[in-house]
Amino acid sequence: MTQSIVVQVGQCGNQIGFRFWDLALREHSSLNKTGLYDDAVSSFFRNVDTRYSDPADIPVGHGLGKIKDLKARAVLIDMEEGVVNEIMKGPLRGVFDYKQLITDVSGAGNNWAIGHKMYGAKYKEEISETIRRAAELCDCLQCFFVIHSMGGGTGSGLGSFVLNLLHEEYPDIYRFVMAVYPSHEDDVITSPYNSVLAMRQLTDNADCVLPVENQALVDIVNKINQANPKLAERKSSRGHVKAGSAISTGDGGIVKGKDEKPFDSMNNIAANVLLNMTSSARFEGSLNVDLNEITMNLVPFPKMHYLVTSQTPLYSVSDVHIPPRRLDQMFSDAFSKDHQLIKADPKHSLYLACALMVRGKVEVSDIRRNIERLQSSLKFIHWNRDGWKTGLCNVAPVGQPYSLLTIANNTCVHHTFSGLRDRFVKLYKRKVMYVVYPWKNNSKHVSQHI
Amino acid sequence: MSVVTLQMGQCGNQVGGQFFNMIARDTFDQSLAKCNVPRQTNQQFIDDVCERFFSQEEGSLKARAVMVDMEPKVIAMTTTEAKRSGLFQYNNKQQFCQKCGSGNNWAHGFLVHGSKCSQQVMDLIQKEAEKCDRLEGFFTLMSLAGGTGSGLGAYITQCVRDEFPHSFIMNQVTWPFYTGEVIVQNYNAVLTLSHLYQSSDAILIVENDQEQKICSQLLNIKKISFSDINEVIGHKLASFLQPAKSNNLTSNHLGEMLEHLVPHPEYKLLTMKTIPFMSENNIQYSAYQWPGLVKHLTQMLIANASMEEGIDWGVKLSSTGLAYNKSMANSLFLRGLDVNTVDVSSFKDGRLYPSWLPSEACLASWTNQRTFNKYEKSASLVSNSQTPLISLNHVIDKAWSMFTSRAYVHQYIKHGLAEEDFLDSFACLEQVIKNYKDL
Numbered sequence: 001m002t003q004s005i006v007v008q009v010g011q012c013g014n015q016i017g018f019r020f021w022d023l024a025l026r027e028h029s030s031l032n033k034t035g036l037y038d039d040a041v042s043s044f045f046r047n048v049d050t051r052y053s054d055p056a057d058i059p060v061g062h063g064l065g066k067i068k069d070l071k072a073r074a075v076l077i078d079m080e081e082g083v084v085n086e087i088m089k090g091p092l093r094g095v096f097d098y099k100q101l102i103t104d105v106s107g108a109g110n111n112w113a114i115g116h117k118m119y120g121a122k123y124k125e126e127i128s129e130t131i132r133r134a135a136e137l138c139d140c141l142q143c144f145f146v147i148h149s150m151g152g153g154t155g156s157g158l159g160s161f162v163l164n165l166l167h168e169e170y171p172d173i174y175r176f177v178m179a180v181y182p183s184h185e186d187d188v189i190t191s192p193y194n195s196v197l198a199m200r201q202l203t204d205n206a207d208c209v210l211p212v213e214n215q216a217l218v219d220i221v222n223k224i225n226q227a228n229p230k231l232a233e234r235k236s237s238r239g240h241v242k243a244g245s246a247i248s249t250g251d252g253g254i255v256k257g258k259d260e261k262p263f264d265s266m267n268n269i270a271a272n273v274l275l276n277m278t279s280s281a282r283f284e285g286s287l288n289v290d291l292n293e294i295t296m297n298l299v300p301f302p303k304m305h306y307l308v309t310s311q312t313p314l315y316s317v318s319d320v321h322i323p324p325r326r327l328d329q330m331f332s333d334a335f336s337k338d339h340q341l342i343k344a345d346p347k348h349s350l351y352l353a354c355a356l357m358v359r360g361k362v363e364v365s366d367i368r369r370n371i372e373r374l375q376s377s378l379k380f381i382h383w384n385r386d387g388w389k390t391g392l393c394n395v396a397p398v399g400q401p402y403s404l405l406t407i408a409n410n411t412c413v414h415h416t417f418s419g420l421r422d423r424f425v426k427l428y429k430r431k432v433m434y435v436v437y438p439w440k441n442n443s444k445h446v447s448q449h450i
Numbered sequence: 451m452s453v454v455t456l457q458m459g460q461c462g463n464q465v466g467g468q469f470f471n472m473i474a475r476d477t478f479d480q481s482l483a484k485c486n487v488p489r490q491t492n493q494q495f496i497d498d499v500c501e502r503f504f505s506q507e508e509g510s511l512k513a514r515a516v517m518v519d520m521e522p523k524v525i526a527m528t529t530t531e532a533k534r535s536g537l538f539q540y541n542n543k544q545q546f547c548q549k550c551g552s553g554n555n556w557a558h559g560f561l562v563h564g565s566k567c568s569q570q571v572m573d574l575i576q577k578e579a580e581k582c583d584r585l586e587g588f589f590t591l592m593s594l595a596g597g598t599g600s601g602l603g604a605y606i607t608q609c610v611r612d613e614f615p616h617s618f619i620m621n622q623v624t625w626p627f628y629t630g631e632v633i634v635q636n637y638n639a640v641l642t643l644s645h646l647y648q649s650s651d652a653i654l655i656v657e658n659d660q661e662q663k664i665c666s667q668l669l670n671i672k673k674i675s676f677s678d679i680n681e682v683i684g685h686k687l688a689s690f691l692q693p694a695k696s697n698n699l700t701s702n703h704l705g706e707m708l709e710h711l712v713p714h715p716e717y718k719l720l721t722m723k724t725i726p727f728m729s730e731n732n733i734q735y736s737a738y739q740w741p742g743l744v745k746h747l748t749q750m751l752i753a754n755a756s757m758e759e760g761i762d763w764g765v766k767l768s769s770t771g772l773a774y775n776k777s778m779a780n781s782l783f784l785r786g787l788d789v790n791t792v793d794v795s796s797f798k799d800g801r802l803y804p805s806w807l808p809s810e811a812c813l814a815s816w817t818n819q820r821t822f823n824k825y826e827k828s829a830s831l832v833s834n835s836q837t838p839l840i841s842l843n844h845v846i847d848k849a850w851s852m853f854t855s856r857a858y859v860h861q862y863i864k865h866g867l868a869e870e871d872f873l874d875s876f877a878c879l880e881q882v883i884k885n886y887k888d889l
Contacts, residue, residue, distance in 0.1 A: 001522065002550045039522070140549035284523045286676040287631070288460060292553030293597075297633040300857035353633050365662065365674035371629055383851045388630035389554075392676075 001039030002142035004278065004291070005134050006074045007162055010108075010115075010155025012180050013148040014076055014083045015263060020147075020271035021072050021095055023398075027275060030398050031283075037067045040282040045070040045095075046137055057137050073138065075100050075130050077162065079119055079154045080107035100134065102126055108153030112194040115157020127162060128169065135170070142281075143174035143291050145274060146206075150198050151182035151191030160201035167205040174295060176277075177206045178270060181342065181416060183215035184423075192424040199417075207295050209306050210273065210407075211416060213342040217266035223338065224265075224314050272397070273309050273341065276405040279359055280393040286364070289357060289391030297389040298353045298409045306413045308346055310339040310406045327362065327402070331370035334406040335378065344412035351380045352409040355389040360402030364392065451703045452582035453502055453691070454575065455515040455589045456606065459599025460524045461624050462591035463517055464676060467528040468684035469591070470513045473503055474537035476688060476823045486787055487820045495820055498693040498701075504538060505581050512541045514582065516574045518606070520551040520563060520598045544578060546571050552597025556638040557865035559601020560645075567602070568609050575610060587618030587651075587704040589691075592642075595626035595635035600642040604649075611649040618705050621650045622687065625657040625841055634858050636849035637872075643842075644875035647882065652712050654720045655838050656683050660756040667759055668727040685823060686724045689830040690783045694816035702783070702816045710779055710814045711834050713807070716885045717778050721837045723750050724830040725758045733824055740784075740792045743829050747782075748796040751775060754837055767801045776889040777802050777835035782815040786827035789817040797831075804889050836886050846879055 008017030028041050037047040037058070047058040048071050058065060072095045078084050081103045088096065102123060108115040135141050144166050148159030166175050179202065182191040202209050280289040299305045312333045313326070334356075337345035358367060367390050380387050397403045457466035477499045485492055504511045513532070517525045517540065525547050529540045546567065552559040579585050588610055592603035603621070610619060623642070626635045646653055661682045665674045669682070694702045712718055725746055728736060746758050752774045753765040765774050780797055800809035822828045852858065853872060863869075 142550050284527055286464070288521070288523065288551075290521065290551040290553060292551065292555070292558075293632075296553045296555050296597075296858070296861050299861070300855075302860050363673040363675040364679070365666065365672075368627065368629070368662065375629065383848075383855045383857055384633065386628070386630035386848070387633050389633050390631055 001043055002140045002281065002290075003043050003073060003138040004143050004145055005131070005138070005141065006044070006072070006145045006147065007077065007131070007166075008074065009077045009146065009148040009159035009162060010152050011078065011080075011083045011149075012152065013146075013155050013159065014078055014087065016147050016178070016180070016267045016270050017074065017076065018087050018092065019264060019267040020274055021074065021092060023268065023271050023275055025070075025095070027398050031395060035067050037065050041067070041070070042139075043278065043282050044073055046073060059139065070095060071097050072100075073134055075102070075127075075134055077102045077123075077127065077154075077158060079104040079115065079158065081105060100130060102130060108157055110151075110153040110188050110190050110194065112153060112157040112160075112190075112197045115153045115155075115159075116161045116197070117157075119154070119158050120161035123158075124161075124165070128165060131166070131169075141170075141173055143176055144170070145176050145178065147178045149180040149182075150195040151180070151186055151188045152194065155180075156194040156198035160198040160205075163201055163205045174207045174291060175205065176291070177202060177209045178212060178274065179209055180212050180214065180270075181420070183213050183343070184419065190427075192420055192427055195420050196424045199420075203303050207305060208299065210309055211306060211342050211413060212270050212273075212309075213416065214266065216341050216343050217269055219338065220269060220314065220341075221265045227315060269311065270341070273311055273405060276311065276357060276359060276397065276403060277407070279395060279397070280357060280391045283393050283395035285391070285393035285395070287390060287392040289355070289389070293389070293391075294355060294407065298355055298407060300352055300384070300409070304352065304409065306409070308344065308408050308410050308413060309341050310334050310408075311341070312339055312404050312406075313400065314339070315400075327366055328370060328373070330402070330404050331374060334404050335374060342413065342416050344410075344415050346408060346410045346412045347378060349379070349410050349412035351378055351387060352411070353384060353387040353389070354378075354406065354408040354410075355391065357391045357393070357405040357407065358402065359393045359404075360396030360400065362392065362402050364390075367392070451502065451584050451586040451701075451705075452514055453586050453589050453704055454578050454582065455503070455513070455591065456575065456610075457515055457517045457528075458590060458592040458603040458606065459519055459596050461593030461596065462599050462603065463519055463524045463528045465622070465624065465680050465683050466515060466517070466591045467531055468677065468680035469687050470503065470515070470532065470538060471535055472681070472684035472688040472823065473499065473692065474511075474535065476692065478537050480821070480824075484824070485820050492820065495693060495818075501583070502586075502691075502693065507541065511538045513538055514578055515540060515544065516571070516578055517545045518547070518567075518571055518598070518602065520548045520559075520602070522547045522549070544574055546574055552601060554595070554597045554632050554634060554638070555861055555865060556597060556601040556641045557862040557867040559597040559599075559603075560605045560641075561601075561866040563598070563602050564605030568605060571606055572609055572613060575606075576613070579614070585614075585617055587620065587708075588614070589704070590619065590621045590650075592621065593624040593626065594639040594642050595624075595632040596638065599624075600638045604642050604645040607646060608649045618708050619650050620652045620654060620704065620708060621646055622654040622656060624683075625655055625659075627658045627662075628844070631658070634861075636845050636852065637858065637862070639845050640849045640875050640879060641871070643882075644878040647718060647878060650718065652708050652720050653718050654722065654832075655841075656686070656722070657756070657841060664727055664757050668757055669729045671729075682727070685727075686722045686830065689724050689785070689822055689828060690722065690781070690832050692785075692818070692822065694783055694785065694818040696814060696816050707781060707814075707832070711781055711832060713779055716882070717834055719838045719842075719882070719886070720832055720834050722830065722832050723747065723756065724828065725750070726825060726828065727757065730824070738827060740788065740827060743827060744792060744794065744796060747829055747831050751777065751780070751797075751831060751833060751835065752802070754840075767799060775836050776804065777812070777833050778804070778807070778889065779812050780814075780831060780833045780835075782813065783830040783832070784815065784817045784827075785820065785822040785829075786825065787819075787821070788827075789819060792817075836889060839883060839886055842879065842883060846876065846883070850876065
């Protein structure tokens with residue numbers, strides 16, 4: 001079994017990362033009833049003996065050792081202390097080792113150049129050392145997950161610096177990036193600058209980028225809330241949504257309901273994507289899909305590695321009288337524009353490749369039937385007309401009997417990117433905020449990024 | 451005469467598990483009354499099977515198999531299932547696995563994993579081979595779509611050929627679903643087949659699409675899982691690999707069968723057709739006769755049908771009219787009641803075979819009075835014919851159109867493959883297609 005390390009950079013990155021670890025613990029605790037430290041748990045967590053001041057790592061061995069204490073394989077980076085301190089004060093503090101944190105005081109001021117050039121140079125050694133320590137504790141490291149935003153300063157600047165570093169130092173390890181793109185109405189004025197400057201790094205250094213847009217997440221959360229009555233006024237109507245089944249909920253995790261922050265439901269969705277993507281690599285199934293198979297099948301040309309994801313079903317219905325057409329509905333929903341994690345409509349654009357990662361009680365005949373059904377309504381590129389990759393994992397996600405994660409290489413991402421470029425050009429033409437990016441030597445450098 | 455089975459990759463291991471399960475169930479789990487043979491003959495049969503597929507070690511029956519996969523989950527699952535069946539087990543020491551998979555990348559499986567792991571895998575194979583009194587040959591189970599089964603499978607087949615030049619090697623390849631299981635499956639298939647053609651003696655093709663149709667239409671399974679499909683494949687494989695005797699009482703050892711089926715080294719593609727197939731409930735209500743079974747099987751061969759439903763009876767053996775399926779050689783396996791009364795002359799028809807082959811030599815039939823797997827009468831046809839051409843053409847077309855846009859090629863080049871290797875593989879397979887078309 002291989003291990004993965006999660007590197008969370010900036011406020012956004014750390015908040016999503018925090019939800020990810022909460023949900024990962026929830027998933028493993030619901031599946032691992034015996035408390036044994038097996039291969040599946042070791043892909044994201046280390047088993048440590050905390051009697052030593054430098055917690056000693058306990059390897060998986062024959063998979064029959066009990067879990068003593070779990071530490072996440074994570075590196076938390078932020079240039080201001082607020083978010084990381086919150087995490088270390090909260091209920092998940094035991095999961096993180098203080099040696100995995102890299103913080104500074106003043107922040108990057110929403111400036112890519114400060115994040116990338118200034119803090120990059122300042123913390124290069126420390127970041128490199130921390131990641132090396134985490135990597136050495138892995139038996140067989142397969143990939144890095146880097147989570148950051150594109151609009152801010154630390155996330156985009158230092159995040160893209162870290163990506164660069166990982167590419168140089170670990171060229172054989174896959175780098176998956178979950179990047180949160182700013183929406184049209186973003187509260188950070190310099191976000192187009194930051195995003196475009198970071199894009200260059202992503203195109204060159206990442207193996208796979210999963211763009212996520214806040215607006216899309218907000219819409220999905222609203223959709224769920226419409227269907228989900230408040231816990232207080234529980235109605236016994238048909239189609240009542242099972243509590244704790246929505247992908248935006250953190251129920252059952254360590255963080256209790258009242259401590260939930262406003263962005264938590266949105267971040268849960270993004271965290272669920274990461275969990276479902278790695279589920280086939282961690283758990284058994286009749287058609288396993290490892291992470292390297294995702295890059296192999298979905299990236300036809302080296303630079304075209306921006307993948308649109310969508311997650312269905314959004315929640316499961318508790319009423320058993322609803323007929324099993326839900327399964328086919330799940331497949332149809334996955335291709336609707338309301339379920340994508342960016343604001344784009346894949347049905348009207350060209351598909352280069354599409355992967356269906358199914359979890360739970362679904363059989364191969366169901367998948368085949370749905371592929372045949374949907375094939376006619378989707379446009380695939382001429383050299384890849386049957387460009388489907390399927391994966392079947394036997395283990396269902398928490399709270400739902402089955403789920404589907406669609407990862408597609410679709411040309412609809414260009415809408416997001418051209419929107420970004422237009423906003424960038426609008427600002428750049430007026431030389432807005434130009435003076436605060438002193439390290440940008442000349443305009444040629446900037447136009448390259450476009 | 452023993453056969454060592456090599457299970458490569460997830461598909462190979464899962465099919466292998468079902469294959470051994472089927473053999474074990476047929477051999478050990480049938481009551482004597484149902485078998486249609488006297489006790490002594492049955493005992494002889496059981497001994498033959500044990501010698502062929504199992505070895506007696508540490509008090510339990512261990513399969514003569516080497517399990518190879520680049521990640522540990524599937525081997526663990528297959529071993530546990532075998533133990534649960536209680537009929538046989540896999541030898542824990544005959545397993546090889548690594549931590550990270552091949553990523554559906556043929557180049558990764560062939561070049562990277564191949565050179566790294568070949569020594570250890572060959573050691574395991576050597577050990578298994580030495581346990582046999584008389585080694586007949588190797589039976590490799592692999593898929594064409596993935597990275598390990600196809601890439602590493604092709605590499606190990608080459609190594610086995612170098613190491614055991616006098617043994618027979620038969621590769622069972624699983625053809626992926628038509629509408630994509632893996633996006634780069636066409637590349638992997640083209641590369642694998644072209645390499646296997648050099649080192650293997652026979653390539654037995656099994657198509658997922660057809661097996662699924664059998665499950666849904668004949669066996670009436672609503673939600674078909676991969677283990678259902680693998681059970682069908684296991685049934686078909688066991689139906690011709692279980693011991694049987696020909697007219698002059700020679701046994702159907704791997705070598706005998708392959709010598710007959712592959713008379714010319716350019717024609718190595720084999721396909722299987724088995725009838726009847728029906729769900730357990732229907733078996734007790736059906737009565738069928740040999741003439742009917744033989745007629746269906748003949749028409750299935752001529753019209754290229756994969757199962758007994760939906761056969762096109764319009765295709766006839768005549769030079770005008772619809773083109774029919776020509777064969778190089780056919781082997782017929784009949785098991786059950788009254789096998790001696792069966793008339794197989796329809797398979798000896800000269801029009802089925804090319805003019806440069808004597809038609810009497812083209813058919814070999816093997817029979818066994820013992821019933822197979824709950825079917826009173828069952829017939830299986832392994833043929834070297836034009837059947838795989840359609841799928842082969844399809845795969846090559848798709849692979850070529852992807853190759854002309856150079857899509858995904860960078861992933862293969864990363865691991866050491868070159869564009870010339872792709873072109874060589876295309877050329878090799880085009881030649882195979884031309885040979886079969888000209889039959």
